Amino acid sequence: MIFSVFFTFFAFLVGLAFGSFLNVCIVRLPQDESVIRPRSRCPNCQTPLRTRDNVPLLSWLLLRGRCRSCRWQIPLHYPLVELATGVLFAVCFLHFGTGVHTLQAMTLSFLLLGLMVMDWQTGLLPDDLTLGGIFVGILLYILSVYALPEPRGQLILTAPEMAIVIRLLAIAGAALLPLAVRWIYRKIRKREGLGLGDVKMLAMIAAFLGFRQTMLTLFLAIVAGAMYALLLLRKNHMVTAEEPSPWSATLPFGVFLGLAGLYSLFFGESTISLYMRFFR
Template structure:
């Protein structure tokens, strides 16, 4: 049973990852997610069901459109694999708990928003804002279980705190922080606050640490200049996921440094 939940989550992640490829491509362009159906961007030939099996179809077609033989980006199967692995990791971390659907949704949103922010340096309201309601509804069953009400109230408090913190950063330093990041911060606060205040602190600190490392790396390799605008959403999402998996061990390690045992 312990291995079954991550395995099922991985299969679900493959399917969700296939849909996320559509989201990543169409949402920034304000296109419908339903119509037209999946098609080749080069020749507009419709993608048949057997050609739309996550990862396997790309391998079977050798990375080319079945109709016009134009190359299909390797990013499509990579998004599907990344979503599957992330779903499996989240399921292994949480198990078959009432919170699991909420954090699987967060994982899916993280993949979509990170890719879109890297592509167009924008975190679309069409994804971020509805995710507040979806996240709250998915966490509701866990809150109704009893002790979850404490976590729910902490999540709401952390949501307000992170939103206010990022809002202040965007207000006083508009060149370094966008209001898309502010809206995302509140959503991440809801999820991190549910886990605990240590997760909030670690997830926030990790975002700035990872963002700084990415910025320095790009500067050192000449891929960005001092005035280059860099998306911060991926770092925020990576920091939140790091806190999900490792907030407890990191907090314990840091506590041991501050208060070493005799």
Template sequence: MDFFDWYWILVVFLFGACWGSFLNVCIYRIPAELSVVKPRSRCPKCMTDLAWKDNIPILGWIFLRGKCRYCKAPVSARYPSIELLTALLFTAVWLVYPYQLIVLPYGLLIFGLIFGSMVDYDEMWIPDRVTIGGEIIGPILSFLIPAMHGVDSHMSGLIQSLIGLAVGFGSLYSVSIIGKLILKKDAMGFGDVKLMGCIGAFLGWESVIFIVFISSLLGTIIGVTFIAIGKKELQSKIPFGPYISLAAMIWMLGGWKLWALYLEWMSGTAY
């Protein structure tokens, strides 16, 4: 890679870190029904407004050694972790799809998936602005950027998005209905169903099969591990949104290649 390539990698990383900082605001304020614009960022303990240098993504927390400048109360490491995670994921998408317009909708989807996952982890629900919002924006972006679905025609992009939305929503909705009939209780939150519809709208119907399988596998492994070490009980509710989101990110960052290899192996055409 030349200097120009490294320049854009740095730009994308910093851009992602800034959006990660805004993500922290959204994760904290939106579930509490607070404005994400006003007031400005402040210490949750002493309520003192933070200086601009304290809000520098990642570095601000490091320079302050994880403590508020004013009251010295500890600041959770989750804040710089989310900023770093967002920056790394934005950069990874750029490296997989360099100089392609597809990085814009994928970056937006990553932002929504992290936001929805963290709220689901904290509150056990996924905001409609992520799920329903994604189901609305996904088809619009697919029409404008048909490359999201590997096609050239704007109308084909829209059709593929709508098919993905229907398959994504319908697949988990069917699972929730069947699970409720068998278990006599809700087997899956409706937020997960809507989230899968959102992801299908962005990534297409083929991604749905991969994501449902991988998220179920991850959820089972991690859930059983938590039960085994005593962190969870057998009847404990476990948020499924983060596993769906993680599987979707795997698909965006090359999981579709694994899926293609799997299909070749199943069809007997792999060498």
């Protein structure tokens, strides 16, 4: 019990630190800047942050949400991203225990959270996280296949090499399906429906979750996105002269993919088996 509480809290602290790094990524990656140099600055007055003002969450609380030099109010998403990463890491530990699965879950949570916030704020899904995430996802999967001698879920009878080939096919499939939808949409509507960033993000999710859970993610994201569009339509936000239909406005689809991906990470397996039982 004490062991578990201690490690959950430790996972939370590690998550806070990664959340702080994620904030740097969120600000710099869409602008093609290095995430390592220069050191963190106040986005408003450009004063480099002192170490004690750069402690995740705590500094924000102590400074009451303002920059020490210029009193600029730090946007709420900075501490929220840190807190969310901390909570997600703690939940990953509680849900998956210790092992490669936890590492996979934490990495995916980190990537999804970052991509969601970036898409929301800038409409961009940088390759560093999507393509980089596919690469890291494959490496972690290979590690999990060889590090876990126990049953690997549905691939229980499959040799490790075969499991890896299947995972690579899943990534390709997860990219090809939305690419086909994109192509058809462009033929019919003569305009761009789905961004390439979304396609890469879905392939990245497949690198971590496999094909079935990725399809669940895509389905949930489309349903959530459609519901969001209908909600906006009701509020008449998107119906203007330039944007006659809610479907022609640009929705931050990466946000829905991120939320659906997080759902699938924690509840995908149980949702799919429930669905399978229903149709047997």
